Amino acid sequence: MIHIDHDLCDVCGTCVGVCPVDCISMSDTTLNIDDDLCIQCNFCIQVCPMEALKEETDD
Amino acid sequence: MIKRDWDIIVVGGGPAGTVFARYAAEKGLSVLVLEKDREIGLPVRCGEGVSMRGLEAFTPVNPRWICRKISAVNFYAPDGTLVDLDFKMEGAILDRCVFDRDLADLAAQAGARIYTHANVTDLILDDQVVRGVVVRYRHEDVKLSARLVIAADGVESRIARKAGIKTAVTPENMDSCVQVTAHGLDMNPDALSFYMKREYAPGGYVWVFPKSETSANVGLGISGNFTHKISPYKSLMKFLADTFPNASWSSLVAGGVPTDKTLDRITANGLMVVGDAARMVNPLSGGGIHAAMKAGKLAADTAVEALKQNDVSEEFLKRYAKAWHEEAGKNHEGLYRLKEVVNKLTDEDLDKLGHKMVAIPKEKRSLTRIFKAVAWNNPRLIMDVARAFSGI
Known part of the structure; x- marks a missing residue:
């Protein structure tokens, strides 16, 4: 699962532009990731300019 | 209440969307622009540097758009x-907030309608033809129909995906x-x-x-x-x-x-993709405003013709893709190859290049000369530079 830190996220859409399965949606104020569609490629984490996305661990 | 039926719905109120809307509305078509953000022009996610020549191609430049020459x-x-x-050209730093709003104003003056805080979440498809959009507006999912939809939704580029176009970049x-x-x-x-x-x-x-x-x-x-x-x-x-x-x-x-090449496909049945959403940004500089405005204009030319002939098939709309590739496509691919060359340069290469450049008189320095020096100093890159320039 990808965790979104909404305090850091600028809702800029960079992650959306690289998502190969189109599982990230956004409004003007919030980002949302559909965990059912996500394939854990982590491209979104890689390109986030603000370090707002993290891989969520189980603990 | 938003009117339900339109000739054209434009998704996104940046320069690509509003330039399109202005040209299409000027021809008497009913055009709706839907912008997800609260206001057009903000936030400014842009360095705001442009050449004046590129701007003047589309519209008389209003001095209030320019922060600095x-x-x-x-x-x-x-x-x-x-x-x-x-x-060599005249350059300017824009005030994108004022600039984008004035482009929207020009579209509105031409007769286009604009709504903000209007987040398009889906396309309406009928037998693989785009027939409209679903927009979330004031807590409600509203279905709006259109003869043609323009995807001008920027870097996210989700709208075209819903019509089956692959827009994700690596x-x-x-x-x-x-x-x-x-x-x-x-x-x-x-x-x-x-x-x-x-x-x-x-x-x-x-x-x-x-x-x-x-x-x-x-x-x-x-x-x-x-x-x-x-x-x-x-x-x-x-x-x-x-x-x-x-x-x-x-x-x-x-x-x-x-900073990719333009999408292979920028049209579908009932849909055209423009600007950043179509990956039209200059891959070397990262500048996207001129390309967005050019695409908006070219797409509007095709849209007007398509609606006149009542043919929004992908086959017909490909005229727009053809026009884009003729006017900008080849140059764009050359710039992509130059980007690849620049990305291969190390700090050491760049230092050497810098020293070589300052040694020649200022009036003789140019980007072409810089890339020639790149090739000369870096035999491993000669082929890349040659390929890049043969494409321009």
């Missing part, structure tokens, strides 16, 4: 060597950017300054684009290939601390710049 380009090699070039072709509008700077206020040090911006560069004598957009873009090693935010903070330790800033924004 630019007459020089300064490249800083990684070791600090300054290579200054006279800007991380290497996404520049991950952070920018501040910084104040109290000691800089050359008449020049676009580029800092090429890989430590700050691998696969990209740092820009300082003056907005006044003492303030500037200071930002950087890092190719997604490198962002796992280096955070754009932290890197910009380091650049500011190293270069402008006393700077304050009045804004901090993130953004993505797709």
